[in-house]
Amino acid sequence: MTLRVNDLAVARGGVPVLNGVSFEVAPGTSLILRGPNGAGKTTLLRTIAGLQPALSGQIDGADETIAYAGHADGLKAMLSVAENLTFWAQVFGNSDIEPALAAYQLDPLRDRLAGTLSAGQKRRLGLARLMVTGRPIWVLDEPTVSLDADAVAMFAAAVTAHLGAGGMALIATHIDLGLNADTFDVTPYRSKSDMRSGASDEAFL
Numbered sequence: 001m002t003l004r005v006n007d008l009a010v011a012r013g014g015v016p017v018l019n020g021v022s023f024e025v026a027p028g029t030s031l032i033l034r035g036p037n038g039a040g041k042t043t044l045l046r047t048i049a050g051l052q053p054a055l056s057g058q059i060d061g062a063d064e065t066i067a068y069a070g071h072a073d074g075l076k077a078m079l080s081v082a083e084n085l086t087f088w089a090q091v092f093g094n095s096d097i098e099p100a101l102a103a104y105q106l107d108p109l110r111d112r113l114a115g116t117l118s119a120g121q122k123r124r125l126g127l128a129r130l131m132v133t134g135r136p137i138w139v140l141d142e143p144t145v146s147l148d149a150d151a152v153a154m155f156a157a158a159v160t161a162h163l164g165a166g167g168m169a170l171i172a173t174h175i176d177l178g179l180n181a182d183t184f185d186v187t188p189y190r191s192k193s194d195m196r197s198g199a200s201d202e203a204f205l
């Protein structure tokens with residue numbers, strides 16, 4: 001299975017953001033999305049993850065295969081670290097959370113309520129969540145925000161292991177993760193529409 005995006009057009013608040021986007025992510029490989037602030041990376045990732053409809057074009061290989069991590073960590077504040085991971089594992093029909101705890105050095109924090117974690121610890125837990133989904137395609141929007149250098153290395157190691165097991169990753173990031181990945185710059189695909197038109201999409205504010 002390969003993730004294939006073909007001639008995709010995406011919009012925010014009804015305003016076209018990107019069009020003519022085509023790329024592939026094959027098993028065992030990752031693709032880094034680049035582009036300046038506001039270029040449309042988040043919009044593209046949300047569309048590929050199925051969180052909003054495309055304006056036009058095709059996305060193949062994305063049915064029930066994607067684990068998405070956006071800007072929000074999606075944690076349950078009143079559950080412990082281990083309970084959060086167990087919850088997500090069960091949602092995806094899995095049970096073993098130990099590899100995810102180990103990969104992000106969360107074992108010493110396993111009984112802490114997620115709401116009491118630091119920003120970087122929350123982000124580590126949010127990324128550990130990907131491992132318990134068992135999903136082959138990780139779609140990640142600025143995954144290293146709040147992470148220190150050690151945690152960035154944990155994340156890079158987790159992605160490398162995921163790819164080594166035949167997984168895929170599509171990652172929007174402004175930093176160099178040290179991955180052996182192709183890059184895709186969205187800049188040439190920006191729509192000509194004026195984003196200052198005042199259109200908004202309150203559902204995502």
Ligand SMILES: Nc1ncnc2c1ncn2[C@@H]1O[C@H](COP(=O)(O)OP(=O)(O)OP(=O)(O)O)[C@@H](O)[C@H]1O
Binds near residue numbers: 199201
């Ligand atoms: N809720 C919204 N309603 C309308 N327009 C929006 C909304 N959210 C974002 N936009 C606009 O859509 C365009 C694309 O934004 P998007 O978040 O996809 O960019 P990005 O490349 O991810 O940026 P960054 O690097 O800053 O995260 C921007 O012009 C932005 O102002």
